[in-house]
Amino acid sequence: MKISLNWLNTYFKNKLDGFDLVKKFNLMSQEVSSFEKLLDINGLVIGHVKSMEKHENADKLNVCQVDVGNEILQIICGAPNVDVNQKVIVAKVGAVLPGDFKIKKAKIRGVESFGMICSLQELGIQEFDSDEKGIYVLESDASCGENPLQYLGLDDFVLELDLTANRSDLLSYRGVAYDVACMLDLDIEFRKVKVDREPKENPVSIYTQTKDSSVYYGQVLEGVKVKDSPYWLKSRLIASGIRPINNVVDITNYVMLEYGQPLHAFDYEKIKSDRIIVREAITGEKITTLDGEERTLLDGDIVITDGEKPIALAGVMGGLDTEIDNSSTTILLESAIFNPVKVRKTANRLNLKSESSSRFEKGIDYQETLNALNYACSLLVELADAKVIGNPSFYNNINSKKKTIKLSLDKINSITGYAFTVEVVEDIFRRLRFSYKYRNDQYIITVPSRRPMDSYQDIIEEIVRINGYDKIPVSLPITPTQGGLNHKQSVIRQIRNYFVGKGLSETKTYSLVSLELATLFDQEESETIRILNPLTKEREYLRHSILPSLMGVLSYNKARKIDDVLLFEIANTYFKNGEKLKLAALISGKINNSTWQKMNCEIDFYYIKGLLETLFKELGITEYSFELSKETLPQLHPGISALVKVNDQVCGFLGKIHPETEIKIGLKDIFVMEIDLSNILNRNQTNVLGYKEISKYPSVNRDLAIWLDKNISAKEVVSVIKEVGNKTLNSVEIFDVYYDEEKSNLKSIALSLEFSSFDRTLETKEVDNQINKITDALNNKLNAKLRG
Amino acid sequence: MKNKLNEMIIQAEKSIMSCKTYNDVLDVKAKYLGKKSDFNDLMQELKNLPNEEKPLFGKLINEAKQEISKLIDEKREELEKSKINDLLKAQAIDISLPGRDFTLGHKHVLTKTVEEIEDIFVGLGYEIKEGPEIESDLYNFEMLNLPKDHPAREMQDSFYITEEILMRTHTSPVQVRSLLANAERKPMKIICPGVVYRKDDDDQTHSHQFMQVEALVVDELTTLADLKGTLLLIAKKLFGENREIRLRPSYFPFTEPSVEVDVSCFKCNGKGCSMCKSTGWIEILGAGMVNNNVLQAAGYDPMKYQGFALGMGIERIAMLKYGIEDIRLLYTNDLRFNSQF
Incomplete structure (x- = not known):
């Protein structure tokens, strides 16, 4: 969520300190992924083009005399739309435009130029104006020498929050304002909304045939003039990361940002009936969405219909057939809530993630659905000459019974390991604007619809973050356990x-x-x-x-x-x-x-x-x-x-x-x-531990070399030896294998045999006997001959 | 006679001093102390002396003999020593030449890091638990407070084998299995290291396969302060005694409250550098108090039992510790890299 500091400031009596806010958000709320000037450019002034003449050596260049307040600058301009008497944005010598473009005193084909008259694109703003053709021309009330960014509302800081899945309340400026007010302990001032309504009947009627839309308000407005939005509105959208389009679309976006409630505007004259029916789509049903793509629907999708066919994909995207265009005059404004899971599935399947769908997916504060609609109506009256026809038509199946959560001070302290007092906890509740009662040693907290919460753990989380994690002491678990590798x-x-x-x-x-x-x-x-x-x-x-x-x-x-x-x-x-x-x-x-x-x-x-x-x-x-x-x-x-x-x-x-x-x-x-x-x-580990006894007496080693068939394995030789050797035979080790070219079917194996006894030093004769037995056996069983 | 003896000693000393070899010494010895030596002549003369003078001169002769014998022994010793010294000199080698090369293998840096973390926790009384990498959706998600339609599931795009079976996206299912297995509800302190998978394209900071260690403590008493103390201890053990930690609010479905844990930058000591992006802090892991829904799913009464969980990526810890900038190096197994650890 990108937040314009200028916009955020409107909710508070005093301007916020942006850098302090970043710190507070990081430690008490959500991680700030960036905080920077919307446009980091110095040396811009509003200039008045006093006179203009053709460059003597270049057809397409004009030499302008521009009043920048305290001096008149000669500036060469190549834009086709530059003209005398325009109020323009001047980058003076020394200014640095995006792309490290330094403005210097220059001589262009023999004529000196002291600055540059700029387009907004050159300042790094894309599509502020729908039909910008060259330099940006300001309204005539702009005064020379002043900062054009301030005049346009672009002298702003943008704070971007990395939102976690549990803080969808921060997807709106009002939600952010609540959080800021809580962190800094400030009062909030929300604007009062008043809608002037025409004393007529709202011609549209609204129905639902699905449980996946709990509330829907529809308001018809007439006499709408589609045009550009004023500077302040465009600037706030740009700072919030949304492209301005026209006043109607901009207002729906602006109100979505303010309340977190997405709105949609239909061209009412393009809707074939005066009935709006919200229902589940029928598998195979088709709609062409605003981006011009034909979408095939499934029965899990929710659609807004004119009673017959879909005119919008609920919460995801409007239909092309009922799109607002420059000639639209009567519009139907929708403010509704749809099943978050259904919206997510549809948006994912069709790859149509948007600012709207992501808000529906995360849940909308139902208490703002009507407020958002009303605020949009008042802005349309103010900025698009709209007339609001009667009261909104609607259905509202919201169960507005407030949820409560019980929590005792003991529980807070036994979970956190910190000694919270009643005073501290109650002060945090006040700052959070949570209403509560205290009964039987327990707080009974009413969960506000803007901050959905399930359990006392959510409340403890709020208390701890506002109190500060730095205040939590350090200790280690005290229950004894035995660790180790298995x-x-x-x-x-x-x-x-x-x-x-x-x-x-x-x-x-x-x-x-x-x-x-x-x-x-x-x-x-x-x-x-x-x-x-x-x-x-x-x-x-x-x-x-x-x-x-x-x-x-x-x-x-x-x-x-x-x-x-x-x-x-x-x-x-x-x-x-x-x-x-x-x-x-x-x-x-x-x-x-x-x-x-x-x-x-x-x-x-x-x-x-x-x-x-x-x-x-x-x-x-x-x-x-x-x-x-x-x-x-x-x-x-x-x-x-x-x-x-x-x-x-x-x-x-x-x-x-x-x-x-x-x-x-x-x-x-x-x-x-x-x-x-x-x-x-997984071998049995309960083997009885022990060791092999060693003899006190010296052992006797004898080497044995034999010739035998090449294909007889060493393993067989060793097993024959072990078979005939008595218990004095300790070990049999092979120490060499040798092949002779002249005896191609034979090989020679050399072995080392160790003999010993536990009760005496072995006599040579005994060992000789053993060796004889062994060589006999090798000869008999493997036809192995002693090597000479 | 006395003069004669003195003269002999001086003569003997001279010839001993001029000896160059052991044989020279033997010659000198024969000359002065042998059977045909000058002393024998003197002994003959002794017989001719009056009886009262015999003892005195006898003594003098003996003393002279002893003196010469001593000088000969000394010379002999000296020559032996110099002979050995010559031998040693001849045998001397250039000790600056390199020693013989015994090829030593190397543990993988991820193994080293895991073992280091395991050892810290084992020292604190934790057991090490393991579980399968192919997991059920039930253990990997649902029992961890991530029901089917939970939006946070998208944070962990997974490799599925069937609709209900997947490659585990974290080692948390081992926690679930351990809780379920602990029918007696004994106080539990475990860590779960292992390989996990997420459907990310491999790049400098992402790997579709990576390693995690998670810790879980569940008993009737463990607090957020215990978590903070444990985190501080781990940060100090892993990154140095002077480290500090900072907790920031975060969100994980399986813990609440949830925190991100930063450690004070060990490169700049918190002053701000490229490593900590000038903030003085480096994010190392996520943690929190076990969510009641997780306890409940495992059959624990959340009003009675509580605890904390924490989890860290081994790759991240290893990369921070050793200054490794590309996670893919950890899985390329270039021996020029692997053999540095």
Whole structure:
């Protein structure tokens, strides 16, 4: 809401201090989004064109002698409409017009010029005058040397409020005046409205066939002369952000701004009957609105009809057929209230948001509906020579029973934590102009129709803001509660810390992706969830996997010459049966890679596998396994990927990106993993805590190297060893795998075995026996031969 | 004889002083203290002395031997030390060369900010609650005093999945779920961090996906003053001990009274700068006393229970804290950016 300070000042005895007002609004009411001069131009004066002659070297230029009060200035003017005896706006040398246009002493084709005669457009005012053709010509009563902005009413400040949804009362100057009066503790002076009426019958009759219009006043006025509005009216509209059009339209807008009640004027002669019927539209019914568009209506829309067809879309826009034009003389003025929700829906659907519709949407003070009509009538009499024909016709189904709210001082203080006194509260009620009674330790407040309120919380809000939030003391809640992270939250932090420590950086990517990406890396291949109203195709589906996004991040960074990309993200993925928190990681390039003192490590399958195994260790997860499976994803290399199982349930995968994909995106050696964390996070946490006993005696280490068929997995070898080894076998670690070109179907695995006992130092013989057993078993079961 | 001894000591001292290596010292030692040393000759002479003189000269010889032995030990020690010193000198490296590079990953700046906020609240006795991102209209709007036709719904243009299911536009539905789950009406202090969505085109200040943390306190006693104290504490923890706060009236359907919270500008200390648009204050979050309709919808008796709620955008806090000017940087994951946090 844009507020003209000049206009606002009319309600108060003394002029308001604009800067103080800004502070007050910010701290006690609504945020001020801007406060500035309507026109910030100095050096303008009213001038009188005393004489004028053609420029000797230029046909289209005139050399004018202009009286600006204390001197006569020679000014060259190129406007076609400049003439002797005109009162004009002169920008003197030194003035700066909008667009940083500095007025300087100039010599134009050999003739000196000391200023500029201006149009209003040059001052930054568009369409003040409907037929401005060049310079702006003032009325003859303007006096030389004075400030033309003041003369035109444009020497104004504009205060713009960012209104919240609960303060629709501030959509009118009267509402703003109430708020200002309350904040500054001032008296308000509202103008008394008197309408001179012709002693005739108002010819129109008004009916409703819908509950969506509670009140409707219609007034016929005759003899209307459509013309320009006076300066003061135009200026106030301009300062309020509304374009002046003609006196009739301007008056309806002016009254809407003053009361918050939108009005509409029909050309009464264009209405085909003398009956106005408000009803719900019939689906398929059509109306051409003022903007020339034909609108097809639905049965939720409310229309004003002439008994047959719609002549206006209630609260949204008038119809073209009954539009006021320059030759209109008899008008029907409407002041009514329509269902806010219906107006909003219609305005939204037809994309016809306006000053009127937005006020209807937020609710109108029914007590001002008739006042607004009457004020408009009086202005039309004054400014358009109108004659008001009798009293308004109307229906009024408003339930005007006043709502009351009960509130005790104790309640105020127990909610605010501040010690309000009866005096302070009652003084605030007085300033708010709320009437109340005090009964049984409670205030019973009558809710004014201009400030709809539902509960005592609304009243407390008013009391606190007027008293000032700065007065509220500071304390902390006193009820004891135990805070903390739960198991799941702690584990997630642990996982993040783990990956960061291992050199991976966390990403945040979007959940909404394109259809193509939504199903990649999807183990379940289930249906994706689609957004009904997406912004773009790129953000239309909820992702099943984080990895497509990480692939995008990889490409982005590689394109910026960042070679080592190590990423992880923990985020939700979205399925028809619910959300799954997943952990994804992607690594490509080298780790610990610096040119100095190389200790970098090429990333391979075992790197990402180890990363996950170590995480499992960190989290205390022991029951996990990796399985080569045909069921891993088509996006992965079939021979360098595995399913991950925890407690025998598949919970994710890891591996190398399929070479085909790598070629497609022009990158290689990308390793990824994705784990559904739900299994891991929901693991039973009541495991008995404990530790594994360690032996007092030294252990014995033996290395073993074997040749065996290339296709036998390391896992099988280890399980054979563990099977035959007795309880002195502590651990089996693989420390090397070797392929010989001459033995193409074989590979060599080197293992380190550790033996120990809890009750003695093991003897060499015992260990030898174990090793023999193990090598026999490897030979028998896997045809593995000891490497010589 | 006495003179002879003195002469020997002087001679020995000279040769010890001229020793350059450990071997030189051993030679000197052999010469003076070995089996064929000059002292042995003197010992032979001692035998020829009268008995009453023997003890005196014996003592003198011993003293001389000790003196020389001491000098030899000292020299030996000195040479050993210098040998080690030479070794150390030879081993010295250029310590100004860089250390080895251990790649360290980085938490995302939004995670860092969320964890920082979580830790502040956990310290105040708050629990962390989470909920689904795909929400019902009922929890996201209706139970938060935003009925179907409420105009404020337009403030939060949403991504819908069906007419009744949408991507949550705030983490407030977690508050509703937590209230509903608290059948015993135990005093509740929770925060709800999480990802939320609004149908905004991505630009410098808007992101269709962003993060929020909301806090909710409901018991029988908590006041607006408690809210103000909590806000002040958070502002100080997040933006520095010298910060002040200012509350301004605002509107949210789920709270009443509702306030916007400004923190005194941490760049100019309230004097006015580009960051605070010359006002000295920076808006950081919204808050208020829980609206009775919200309590009632969750089955609470609003005459008995009361409390406050507050909510902040993590992106905004992170951007303010680190001076980040484009919200899209937070979701681009350019590692040159991500690795700065």
